[in-house]
Amino acid sequence: MQPLRAPEGRFDRPLPPRRDPAPSRLAYRVDRLWLTPMFRRGLRVGLPVLLVTALVGGYLADSGNRAALVAGLADLRREIEERPEFMVSLMAIDGASEPVARAVRDMLPVDLPASSFVLDLEALRASIEQIDAVENADLHIRPGGILQVTVRERQPAILWRNAAGLQMLDIYGHRVATLLDRSARADLPVIAGEGADAHVDEALAIFRAAEPIHHRLRGLVRMGERRWDMVLDRNQRILLPEDDAVTAVERLIALDQAEDVLGRDIASVDMRNDQRPTLRILGGRTAEFNTINGSETGVQTQ
Amino acid sequence: MTDLYQSQRAMRNMRRAAMQRGVIAVLDVGSSKIACLVLRFDNLNEDRGDGLGSLAGQAQFRVIGAATTRSRGVRFGEIDAMQETERAIRTAVQAAQKMAQTRVDHVIACFAGARPRSYGLAGEIQLADGQVGEADVARVLAACDVPDFGEGREVLHAQPVNFALDHRSGLGDPRGHVGNRLSADMHLLTIDTVAVQNLLYCIKRCDLEIAGIASSAYVAGIASLVEDEQELGAACIDMGGGATGISIFIKKHMIFAEAVRLGGDHVTGDIAKGLSVSQATAERIKTFYGGVHATGMDDREMIEIGTNCGDWEKDRRKVSRTELIGIMRPRVEEILEEVRAILDAAGFEHLPSQQIVLTGGASQIPGLDGLAARILGQNVRFGRPLRVQGLPQAATGAAFSSTVGLCLFAAHPQDEWWDFEIPAERYPARSLRRAAKWFKDNW
Numbered sequence: 176m177q178p179l180r181a182p183e184g185r186f187d188r189p190l191p192p193r194r195d196p197a198p199s200r201l202a203y204r205v206d207r208l209w210l211t212p213m214f215r216r217g218l219r220v221g222l223p224v225l226l227v228t229a230l231v232g233g234y235l236a237d238s239g240n241r242a243a244l245v246a247g248l249a250d251l252r253r254e255i256e257e258r259p260e261f262m263v264s265l266m267a268i269d270g271a272s273e274p275v276a277r278a279v280r281d282m283l284p285v286d287l288p289a290s291s292f293v294l295d296l297e298a299l300r301a302s303i304e305q306i307d308a309v310e311n312a313d314l315h316i317r318p319g320g321i322l323q324v325t326v327r328e329r330q331p332a333i334l335w336r337n338a339a340g341l342q343m344l345d346i347y348g349h350r351v352a353t354l355l356d357r358s359a360r361a362d363l364p365v366i367a368g369e370g371a372d373a374h375v376d377e378a379l380a381i382f383r384a385a386e387p388i389h390h391r392l393r394g395l396v397r398m399g400e401r402r403w404d405m406v407l408d409r410n411q412r413i414l415l416p417e418d419d420a421v422t423a424v425e426r427l428i429a430l431d432q433a434e435d436v437l438g439r440d441i442a443s444v445d446m447r448n449d450q451r452p453t454l455r456i457l458g459g460r461t462a463e464f465n466t467i468n469g470s471e472t473g474v475q476t477q
Numbered sequence: 478m479t480d481l482y483q484s485q486r487a488m489r490n491m492r493r494a495a496m497q498r499g500v501i502a503v504l505d506v507g508s509s510k511i512a513c514l515v516l517r518f519d520n521l522n523e524d525r526g527d528g529l530g531s532l533a534g535q536a537q538f539r540v541i542g543a544a545t546t547r548s549r550g551v552r553f554g555e556i557d558a559m560q561e562t563e564r565a566i567r568t569a570v571q572a573a574q575k576m577a578q579t580r581v582d583h584v585i586a587c588f589a590g591a592r593p594r595s596y597g598l599a600g601e602i603q604l605a606d607g608q609v610g611e612a613d614v615a616r617v618l619a620a621c622d623v624p625d626f627g628e629g630r631e632v633l634h635a636q637p638v639n640f641a642l643d644h645r646s647g648l649g650d651p652r653g654h655v656g657n658r659l660s661a662d663m664h665l666l667t668i669d670t671v672a673v674q675n676l677l678y679c680i681k682r683c684d685l686e687i688a689g690i691a692s693s694a695y696v697a698g699i700a701s702l703v704e705d706e707q708e709l710g711a712a713c714i715d716m717g718g719g720a721t722g723i724s725i726f727i728k729k730h731m732i733f734a735e736a737v738r739l740g741g742d743h744v745t746g747d748i749a750k751g752l753s754v755s756q757a758t759a760e761r762i763k764t765f766y767g768g769v770h771a772t773g774m775d776d777r778e779m780i781e782i783g784t785n786c787g788d789w790e791k792d793r794r795k796v797s798r799t800e801l802i803g804i805m806r807p808r809v810e811e812i813l814e815e816v817r818a819i820l821d822a823a824g825f826e827h828l829p830s831q832q833i834v835l836t837g838g839a840s841q842i843p844g845l846d847g848l849a850a851r852i853l854g855q856n857v858r859f860g861r862p863l864r865v866q867g868l869p870q871a872a873t874g875a876a877f878s879s880t881v882g883l884c885l886f887a888a889h890p891q892d893e894w895w896d897f898e899i900p901a902e903r904y905p906a907r908s909l910r911r912a913a914k915w916f917k918d919n920w
Contacts (some may be wrong), residue, residue, distance in 0.1 A: 177558070196546065198571050206571055207684065210580035474904035 256290040264288040264320045275308050279324060282306075307350045333375050334360060336367040336394075347474050348375035356469040368397030378403065384424040388431065402447075412443040422440065423449065485632075485895040490798070492688040492887070495583035501688060502573065502581040503543075503883040504566065506588045506676060507837060508719025508742055511874065512880045513569035515542030515577040538888050539868035542577025542627050544569045545833070551739045554590025554693065554720035556675040563679045570683060584685045585887045587879055589693035589720040591672030593633065595733045595823070596624050601660035608653045609642065609659055615897035617661040626667045632674075633692055633706075634666040635894035638730040639760050657784075663894065666692055666734050689887070694722025694734045694884030701836040701860030701875075702726055703782060711832035712825055713860065714816055714853075715878060716839035718742045721812055722784060725828070730891070733823045737815040741839030744808045751804040754784050762801065763842075770844040771802040774791045809842065813852040834860035839877035 198206065208214055234240050255261075264287055268276045285293055296314045299475035302457045303312040303324070313325040331343035331351045343351040343360065350372070354360055364382045371378065378395050381403060387390055388407070393433050396404040403420055405413035415423050423446040430452065436444065440460045456464055495501040496518055503513045516538040546568045550561030574580060600621030604613060620635055640648040642656035651659060673690065680687050697715035698707075710727040719740045725733040744767075749759035766780050775798040782794045825831070831854050835845065840859060850857045862873065862881035872880065 195564070200567075203567050204569055204684065207574065207580050210574055210578070211577075301786040 181454060198459040246352050256292040259320075262288045262320050263289045263291050263294060263316055263322050266322045266324060267317075268324045271309075271324075271328060275306065275326065275328060276308055277311075279312075279326065280304055281440075287322075288320070291320075294322065308352055310345075331360065331363060333378060334363045334365045335375075336365055337369075337371075341365075342372075344372055344375055346375060346379065364392070365394035366397065367394060368400075370400035371395070371397035374403075380421050381405065381415070381424055384421045385428065387428050388437065391437065407437065411437060411441060414443060414445040414447055416447045416449065419449075423447075427452070478505050483513050485893070488687060489895065491583060491686055492585065492890070495686075495688050498583070499581075500541075500577075500579055501887055502570065502584040502681070502685070503879040503887055504584050504876075505570070505692070505693070505883060506534070506551060506554075506556070506562070506566070506586060507548055507717055507879070508554050509548055509717065510545050510876070511548045511551075511565045511569045512545045512877060513543070513566075513573040513639060514540050514868075514872070514880060514884060515573045515579070515581055515883055517541045517577075517579075518888070527626070538866070538884065540865060540872075541578050541579070541868075542573035542575070543869045544572030544576060545872070546572070548718070548864050552589050553740075554717065554718055554736065555586075555669075555672045556679060559675060559679060566679055570685065571859060582686055583688040584680060584686075585689040585691065585883060586680060586687065587693045587696050587886075588672070588676060589715070589717050589722050589736055589879070590738065591668040591693055591723075592738075593666055593668050593694065593734050593736050594626065594630075595735065596626065596667065597732070598623065598635075598663040598665050599660060600663070604657055604659055604886045607655055607657065609654050609656065611652065612898070613659055614640075614652065614661075617659050618663060618894050618897060621661065621663050623665070626665075629670050629717075630667040631670040631673055632665055633668045633690065634664065634695060634731070634734075636664050636730060636891055637894070638662050638664050638728070646852060655758065660884040664730065664732050666690070666695070666731075689890070691883060691886050692722070692724075693717070693720075693879040694724040694733055694736060695731050695877040696886050697722060697836055698724040698726055698731060698834075698882070699885050700862040700882030701834055704729075705756040706830070706832050706834065709830040709832070710828035711830060711834055712820060713834045713836060714840070714849075716740060716812070716835065716837035717879075718838060719836070721816060721839070723816055723823075724823060725820075725823060728827060729878040733825075735819045735823070737812060737819065739808075739812045739815060741837075743812075744805050744839065744842075747804050747808050748801065752794075752801075753784060754782055758782065758784050759817075759911055763805065766798055766801055767805055768798065768802050768843045769806045769848045771799045771806075775799045775802060805842070806848070809845065810849060810852065812839075813849055817852050830856075832856045832858070834858055835876045836860040836862070836878040838874075840875050881898050888897050 176276050301316045310327045312328045317323045329345040329351045332346040333344050335344050336341045341354040391407045393406045398404050402417040403415045440457040442455045442457045481706040499518050503514050518538045549565045556562045590655030598619050602617045602620050639662040640651040641660045642654050698713035707726045707729045712725045715722040717740045719742050723735045745759045749756050778798040779795040833853050864879045907916040
């Protein structure tokens with residue numbers, strides 16, 4: 176029979192005759208616990224995740240650590256940005272006149288040399304295109320750290336006199352620049368009146384049609400933001416219709432060439448009714464006109 | 478009786494829970510070895526296209542872990558030293574779990590001993606509405622008059638084996654039949670309560686839930702009898718280490734089970750005494766040179782006993798194989814004669830088929846079939862367990878019949894009395910369910 180009583184002291188302890196293959200109760204339980212799928216997954220995935228979270232959270236809980244981390248990251252970022260490969264040192268402007276180029280240079284928000292990460296080319300392009308004289312701009316950074324700006328300027332096509340002064344407009348009616356002196360651009364025709372800039376293309380067509388009388392033409396005036404008046408020298412006015420002003424001009428030219436209408440003492444020609452041009456005789460010449468009329472018709476005037 | 482009904486029902490529920498989880502362990506607590514298999518139940522509805530699963534639907538499970546350890550503290554198929562047995566169970570379960578790489582919580586156990594005793598029960602009822610329903614089956618089973626099997630006995634199996642309706646007997650499934658008088662035969666197997674309690678305690682101590690217990694003789698019969706033998710009638714002799722189980726099958730039902738409290742360990746003990754060697758040496762000599770038929774050749778075959786007690790003269794002894802056989806044979810004959818007596822008492826000679834199948838570890842003695850044929854009858858064969866999926870080669874021998882049978886038992890348990898709803902009149906008087914049933918019947 177195997178001994179049933181508990182061992183009493185160190186000399187009384189029975190020596191184990193051979194190794195017992197049976198696991199102890201604790202080993203058995205641990206083994207079973209380890210074979211539990213949930214426990215295993217929790218230990219293999221959950222525990223590392225928890226540990227890492229705790230470490231990171233513990234580190235970030237201190238505001239000093241957080242600030243140091245942010246500063247370190249910013250330093251790193253700046254270091255990379257300021258590498259010579261990414262620096263822009265020059266700005267080359269093509270296709271711009273001197274004043275426009277100067278304006279473009281002034282628009283660059285940072286001082287060169289600057290990192291290409293700092294430059295917002297899209298915003299810069301938008302602000303350059305805000306300049307009236309610039310039609311569009313194309314920006315890119317060339318190898319070698321050169322900011323290449325290719326500008327296409329607006330071409331002035333017409334002058335517009337308004338309350339502010341004399342403006343140069345392109346063919347789309349967009350302001351190009353202010354002109355101080357009319358004689359500086361004597362080659363450009365002049366328009367005036369409220370809302371004239373919105374109808375530059377029509378005005379240009381009228382000017383083209385009035386080419387035969389261009390030496391007398393002083394300009395066009397927009398009347399009531401609706402129609403054009405053509406102003407000739409000697410204060411003659413041609414009232415053009417709202418629609419189809421070019422045809423009216425052509426008819427007036429034909430009339431002038433046939434009858435020399437414009438060479439006479441006429442204050443204005445009203446072309447608004449295309450069936451019947453209406454002339455107004457200059458103020459002081461009405462009596463003379465009546466005399467002429469009377470002698471021709473035989474009616475005696477008082 | 479209701480007590481037992483409830484506990485068996487609880488085990489069935491536990492088994493169902495284990496099936497849902499998909500992993501269950503079977504534990505064969507034998508006198509010479511404790512074997513543990515871990516089964517995985519999956520793809521329960523696997524369809525191969527021919528309407529049959531592999532092994533004709535027997536193989537719903539796969540053995541994913543197997544471990545065997547030398548049994549300690551078990552004698553005659555009963556637990557003798559609780560601590561030792563618990564440790565042995567722990568060893569086997571842990572090794573099987575390790576091989577399976579999973580944890581098992583539910584275990585189905587079997588054991589050979591605890592003096593199983595068979596009773597044939599008969600019950601009869603009058604059918605109320607002329608047709609047999611689900612409830613009538615439960616009622617007729619409850620109507621079986623239970624014999625007085627004495628104090629300290631517990632019902633292990635209570636299987637309905639036959640139904641008869643009026644004058645028609647041998648009905649497999651009486652449900653839906655029309656008749657007036659339904660009678661049932663039930664096979665009841667009782668065992669010692671103490672032995673079961675000891676086993677349950679050991680298993681509880683290993684943190685395992687018990688999902689069923691079975692008699693080793695019964696499950697060995699399931700595993701080693703082929704279908705025809707189970708149908709036509711056969712006896713399975715499961716010769717284990719400490720006990721020899723006998724189960725008789727007919728019409729695919731066990732109708733009798735008993736155990737002889739003699740087994741291979743007694744043969745080993747005889748050799749140890751006769752040759753004055755240790756038990757381990759005797760076991761080795763028995764395994765290598767054992768037999769039951771001496772021939773002239775065996776006189777000349779000398780066996781080195783090869784003990785190491787330190788006495789040179791004693792250690793260098795040699796015996797002839799005839800001497801060894803002379804020691805073994807009387808004991809084997811004794812076992813078989815005991816079996817014969819039990820078979821006679823059970824009325825085995827009245828069965829249509831007299832097939833006897835020898836299985837279990839002790840049935841591997843060479844020449845046993847000849848000896849058994851002389852004592853038990855002419856139709857003797859050796860049985861090996863059914864092949865189940867994933868079973869290691871080492872566990873396919875005759876010694877693992879009951880282990881494999883337990884797997885089949887876990888997968889397809891036979892109907893037992895407690896699988897049917899308890900009839901209403903057996904409930905306590907104030908049962909709520911009875912009130913509910915009354916409402917259901919009358920409204």
